[in-house]
Amino acid sequence: MSSAHITFDFTGDKVADRVAKMRSSAVRDLFSAATSSDVISLSGGMPDVSLLPQEAIQKAVEAACGDRRALALQYTSTDGLSGMREVVCDLVRDLGIRCRPDDVILTTGAQEALDLVAKVFINPGDTIIAEGPTYLGALQAFSAYEPDIRCVPLDDEGLRMDLLEEELKRLGKGAVKFLYTIPNFHNPAGVTMIAERRARLVELAEEYDFLIVEDDPYGRLRFEGDYIMPLKALSDKVIYLGTVSKVFAPGLRTGWIIAPKCVLARINLVKQGTDLCGSAFNMVVVEHYFRDTPWQETLQSFIETYRERRDAMLEALDEFFPPEARWTHPEGGLFVWVTLPEYADAGSILSVALENGVTYTPGDSFYPNGAMGKNCMRLAFCFASPDKIREAIRRLGSVVNERLGLYRAFLEAGAIRGPKPV
Amino acid sequence: MSSAHITFDFTGDKVADRVAKMRSSAVRDLFSAATSSDVISLSGGMPDVSLLPQEAIQKAVEAACGDRRALALQYTSTDGLSGMREVVCDLVRDLGIRCRPDDVILTTGAQEALDLVAKVFINPGDTIIAEGPTYLGALQAFSAYEPDIRCVPLDDEGLRMDLLEEELKRLGKGAVKFLYTIPNFHNPAGVTMIAERRARLVELAEEYDFLIVEDDPYGRLRFEGDYIMPLKALSDKVIYLGTVSKVFAPGLRTGWIIAPKCVLARINLVKQGTDLCGSAFNMVVVEHYFRDTPWQETLQSFIETYRERRDAMLEALDEFFPPEARWTHPEGGLFVWVTLPEYADAGSILSVALENGVTYTPGDSFYPNGAMGKNCMRLAFCFASPDKIREAIRRLGSVVNERLGLYRAFLEAGAIRGPKPV
Numbered sequence: 016m017s018s019a020h021i022t023f024d025f026t027g028d029k030v031a032d033r034v035a036k037m038r039s040s041a042v043r044d045l046f047s048a049a050t051s052s053d054v055i056s057l058s059g060g061m062p063d064v065s066l067l068p069q070e071a072i073q074k075a076v077e078a079a080c081g082d083r084r085a086l087a088l089q090y091t092s093t094d095g096l097s098g099m100r101e102v103v104c105d106l107v108r109d110l111g112i113r114c115r116p117d118d119v120i121l122t123t124g125a126q127e128a129l130d131l132v133a134k135v136f137i138n139p140g141d142t143i144i145a146e147g148p149t150y151l152g153a154l155q156a157f158s159a160y161e162p163d164i165r166c167v168p169l170d171d172e173g174l175r176m177d178l179l180e181e182e183l184k185r186l187g188k189g190a191v192k193f194l195y196t197i198p199n200f201h202n203p204a205g206v207t208m209i210a211e212r213r214a215r216l217v218e219l220a221e222e223y224d225f226l227i228v229e230d231d232p233y234g235r236l237r238f239e240g241d242y243i244m245p246l247k248a249l250s251d252k253v254i255y256l257g258t259v260s261k262v263f264a265p266g267l268r269t270g271w272i273i274a275p276k277c278v279l280a281r282i283n284l285v286k287q288g289t290d291l292c293g294s295a296f297n298m299v300v301v302e303h304y305f306r307d308t309p310w311q312e313t314l315q316s317f318i319e320t321y322r323e324r325r326d327a328m329l330e331a332l333d334e335f336f337p338p339e340a341r342w343t344h345p346e347g348g349l350f351v352w353v354t355l356p357e358y359a360d361a362g363s364i365l366s367v368a369l370e371n372g373v374t375y376t377p378g379d380s381f382y383p384n385g386a387m388g389k390n391c392m393r394l395a396f397c398f399a400s401p402d403k404i405r406e407a408i409r410r411l412g413s414v415v416n417e418r419l420g421l422y423r424a425f426l427e428a429g430a431i432r433g434p435k436p437v
Numbered sequence: 438m439s440s441a442h443i444t445f446d447f448t449g450d451k452v453a454d455r456v457a458k459m460r461s462s463a464v465r466d467l468f469s470a471a472t473s474s475d476v477i478s479l480s481g482g483m484p485d486v487s488l489l490p491q492e493a494i495q496k497a498v499e500a501a502c503g504d505r506r507a508l509a510l511q512y513t514s515t516d517g518l519s520g521m522r523e524v525v526c527d528l529v530r531d532l533g534i535r536c537r538p539d540d541v542i543l544t545t546g547a548q549e550a551l552d553l554v555a556k557v558f559i560n561p562g563d564t565i566i567a568e569g570p571t572y573l574g575a576l577q578a579f580s581a582y583e584p585d586i587r588c589v590p591l592d593d594e595g596l597r598m599d600l601l602e603e604e605l606k607r608l609g610k611g612a613v614k615f616l617y618t619i620p621n622f623h624n625p626a627g628v629t630m631i632a633e634r635r636a637r638l639v640e641l642a643e644e645y646d647f648l649i650v651e652d653d654p655y656g657r658l659r660f661e662g663d664y665i666m667p668l669k670a671l672s673d674k675v676i677y678l679g680t681v682s683k684v685f686a687p688g689l690r691t692g693w694i695i696a697p698k699c700v701l702a703r704i705n706l707v708k709q710g711t712d713l714c715g716s717a718f719n720m721v722v723v724e725h726y727f728r729d730t731p732w733q734e735t736l737q738s739f740i741e742t743y744r745e746r747r748d749a750m751l752e753a754l755d756e757f758f759p760p761e762a763r764w765t766h767p768e769g770g771l772f773v774w775v776t777l778p779e780y781a782d783a784g785s786i787l788s789v790a791l792e793n794g795v796t797y798t799p800g801d802s803f804y805p806n807g808a809m810g811k812n813c814m815r816l817a818f819c820f821a822s823p824d825k826i827r828e829a830i831r832r833l834g835s836v837v838n839e840r841l842g843l844y845r846a847f848l849e850a851g852a853i854r855g856p857k858p859v
Contacts, residue, residue, distance in 0.1 A: 025697070
């Protein structure tokens with residue numbers, strides 16, 4: 016046996032078709048290279064868990080190590096501990112969703128929920144619809160099952176219903192398996208779907224016979240504006256995904272699906288083979304966090320912190336970014352979406368930005384096969400302090416101004432061809 | 438909106454082909470019905486977590502709530518925290534496997550490992566080989582990707598190499614994607630693959646060009662006999678799966694894959710879409726359990742307890758089961774496999790057994806589509822006390838004797854047709 020065995024790829028011809036087509040996210044690869052502490056990251060949607068009080072964590076863990084140890088350390092049912100499913104029902108009742116514990120299945124974060132939904136519904140070649148741009152992790156989850164993903168654009172009021180209806184007419188009734196949407200504080204676009212569009216979307220789902228998958232990780236992180244009812248409150252048929260990752264801690268990997276029984280039965284079946292069951296230990300911890308600690312106060316401190324950081328980002332963008340750039344004004348959540356002039360390439364700007372000590376996520380990561388969004392950037396304001404955010408946007412603004420200036424100069428000198436700057 | 442929406446299945450035509458073929462395990466369904474405390478369960482492979490000292494759990498959790506809180510509560514990389522991956526390297530070094538943290542990816546229990554391996558390698562219609570019988574959860578994981586699963590029989594020395602070679606000759610070189618095996622204290626068969634067969638299996642993998650997936654959840658639970666090197670110690674190319682579920686706690690859902698880099702890279706890519714990353718909190722807890730507590734002592738108490746329970750089961754089988762029945766003599770692990778005469782139906786016996794206060798798992802659960810093993814039962818000795826086990830086998834022996842007697846009487850009276858009892 017020689018260690019040379021592992022230096023080459025002997026599995027090439029064995030890998031399944033679904034994987035041969037996958038490419039690692041260029042962004043993730045770049046981040047693993049960016050380790051300097053001078054770099055300010057505006058890339059990851061990582062909540063600032065330093066805001067979680069240590070007492071609350073200790074209180075939440077108490078039962079899992081004590082009275083409820085035998086339960087917490089053991090396998091649990093595939094749908095998860097009923098106590099934690101009751102907590103989910105309590106949490107979503109505030110949002111206008113009425114359900115009972117047997118309408119809920121717990122998942123390893125909402126990411127597993129995306130995988131399970133895709134595994135239940137997608138045959139290779141099936142058509143699904145997503146917002147354009149949409150969540151990178153959803154694209155990764157869905158792509159493994161080889162669907163045809165159609166993206167419908169967003170504007171400041173969320174998914175464009177006129178364009179959606181055009182697409183549905185083209186495809187015809189029953190042609191779409193499901194539509195995936197993030198109505199609140201969209202990742203990456205930062206926009207929120209207005210109430211009228213939500214009502215219309217539910218109507219269209221009936222008319223054209225498709226399922227709605229509503230992903231709501233950020234809904235409780237509202238800084239301003241009025242609360243809007245989730246799609247799940249408008250139709251029983253909606254498949255609703257939630258998570259504690261943005262209101263408590265992603266390290267506990269606790270998400271959930273609320274769905275009609277006929278959907279849940281299939282998800283349960285598929286989850287048996289995927290991971291058997293989630294972590295009972297984490298379920299007990301999360302249950303007690305929401306039962307025994309002042310979690311609303313902690314959530315309030317998340318909201319205030321992120322609002323302050325969003326404000327810092329928006330002010331700095333005004334100050335440092337070129338007039339040709341546009342960006343969204345998120346009423347909550349973690350992300351601002353910046354659109355540069357069409358001739359800008361956010362992917363190549365990223366390598367210069369990294370040298371200048373700032374990272375972000377280029378927009379093409381949020382479209383299937385990176386087909387669009389090349390002139391866009393997602394900026395996360397959740398993790399860095401307001402001062403760091405201001406400094407990051409200053410650095411980034413300077414890189415962007417320089418690159419756009421270079422482009423214009425090349426264009427005027429006739430050294431390159433491309434769209435004329437306005 | 439009417440609640441009538443959720444009373445019927447409106448998704449039938451939307452469900453993917455892979456799911457339309459899945460059936461919920463009849464066994465699992467039956468168990469959810471069996472809630473009486475009078476029932477002694479010999480069905481689940483649940484470790485007896487009451488043997489875990491509370492101090493050890495508290496010690497293990499300390500860092501996750503304290504010093505390492507920021508890490509434990511946050512997202513982690515897809516391959517998992519390096520500290521926990523180092524622990525894996527230390528654990529498997531005792532078993533004869535040499536690896537470094539970047540040869541390891543952490544998974545949500547070994548069940549997720551099975552799903553990820555299947556997702557990376559199986560195209561619909563691909564041929565894979567498993568032992569017959571084999572682990573129910575592996576069949577569920579693999580089936581989602583629609584392979585043709587060929588089962589090769591076991592005997593008391595593990596997978597039958599002569600029959601495997603016959604099958605490989607029939608299929609031809611390169612025709613098999615991978616072979617899945619549980620060499621130590623097989624689930625459900627309770628047998629262990631002898632060293633000579635392990636060496637031969639590795640040779641055959643080279644000769645016929647297939648990958649080996651070695652699942653080793655029970656390897657440390659040896660009651661007697663000599664330690665045998667894992668397949669992974671014989672060939673770098675083996676994909677080795679481990680878990681803390683049977684040596685610590687399944688409730689922490691921590692498993693791992695040790696594999697060549699070219700395999701790990703694909704598994705990482707697929708895991709990004711499946712659940713993004715595992716629970717950092719659980720990784721920190723498990724890491725500290727193996728670093729800061731006397732886990733070998735606790736493991737020794739698992740081993741002694743299970744040995745005593747196995748002995749109780751084997752003695753009771755001798756005393757209460759009919760002479761036509763045969764069973765395996767496990768040198769470790771959690772399971773005994775009983776083979777009744779061919780005319781017995783372990784599935785229909787189960788419903789009578791349940792009425793008489795004992796459950797087990799019928800053998801056909803451990804074959805693809807339940808095609809074989811109908812006259813077999815898996816008996817788990819891990820969870821009930823020796824007294825309960827004796828009582829359970831007494832009850833079960835009485836049911837089995839009665840059913841076999843009835844069958845013989847019907848046959849003699851000409852009321853049914855079937856194989857003649859010997």
